[in-house]
Amino acid sequence: HTEEGSTGFPIGISHGTDQASIAMPVNPGRALMVFFSLRVTNMIFSEDLFNKSSPEYKALEQRFLELLVPYLQSNLSHFENLEILNFRNGSIVVNSRMKFGRPVAQGVTTTVYLILEDFCNTAYQTMNLAIDKYSLDVESxxxxxxxxQACNEYAECKVNKWSGEAECVCNAGYFSVDGLPCQSICELQTDFCLNDGKCDIISGQGAICCRVGENWWYRGEHCEEYVSEPLVVGIAIASVAGFLLVASGVIFF
Structure with missing residues (x-):
């Protein structure tokens, strides 16, 4: 059972939480999103949880929505919806975002924190979920x-200035497949380089196959273009001529 004060938020929740500790200020605030993360210590992370289309991701997402949404609805007025943003390694870290449908009181993040802390305390007894309440993180x-976001070292998190949404953008030469963390194209596509070219990732440039001076017979992004012998000879002669011209200039001056 909950009670509501003048702010529209509960001033007490079940399971023994101190009512006075979550009293809300009476000044109205604004509509907002609240981000939070929970770490579940008795569940094991798998690579499939990176992929939002995988059956494992969808099943776990549905489980947390079914557990959290009714709890939040019963304890937070104006609660509108909950979105699971992603799952992250560390046992299993659940990153989520909740939306309130109408302006809410200032200090709502404190109230949300206390309600989620209470959820952590009772989750194991009622749902067999061991949630580390000390790792609970709530922010507006x-x-x-x-x-x-769960970006790895080969990606950069960027925020859309219009929507405010954050996403992981892979660095040059790295790609994400099926929602997995960014990986080198050299690993994802073993035949990226042709004609015995060596695949390397150059920071800021991406993947290259033909380093200058290492392979005179092929060129192109994939070392796919054969360089004819006359052209090679011409390049060699031009290089020698250029060197001699520079050397003679140095001697002359």
Missing amino acids: DQADPCKF
Whole structure:
């Protein structure tokens, strides 16, 4: 059972939470999103949880929505919806975002924190979920949205200035397949380089196959273009002529 004060938020929740500790200020605030993360310690992370289209991801997403949405609806007025943003390694870290449908009181993040803390305390007894309440993190939409993304070292989190949405963008030469973290094209496509070319990732440039001076017979993005012998000879002669011209200039002066 919950009670509502003048702010439209509960001043007490079930399971023994101190009512006075979550009293809300009476001044109205604004509509907002609240980000939060929970770490479940008795579940094992798998690579499939990177892929939002995988059956494992969808099943776990549905489970948390079924557990959290009714709980939040019963304890937070104006609660509108909950979105699971992603799952991250670390046992299993659940990054989520909730939306309130109408302006809410200032300090709502404190209330959300206390309600989720209460959820953590009772989750194991009622749902067999061991949630580490000490790792609980709650922030308003003024926080950096990239904090709740799961980008790896080969990606950069970027925020759309119009929508405010954050996403992981792979660095040059790296790609994401089926929602997995960014990987080198050299690993994803073993035949990226042709004609015995060596695939390397150059920071800021991407993948290259033909390093200058290492393979005179092929050129192109994939070392796919054969360089004819006359052209090679011409390049060699031009290089020698250029060197001699520079050398003679140095001697002359």
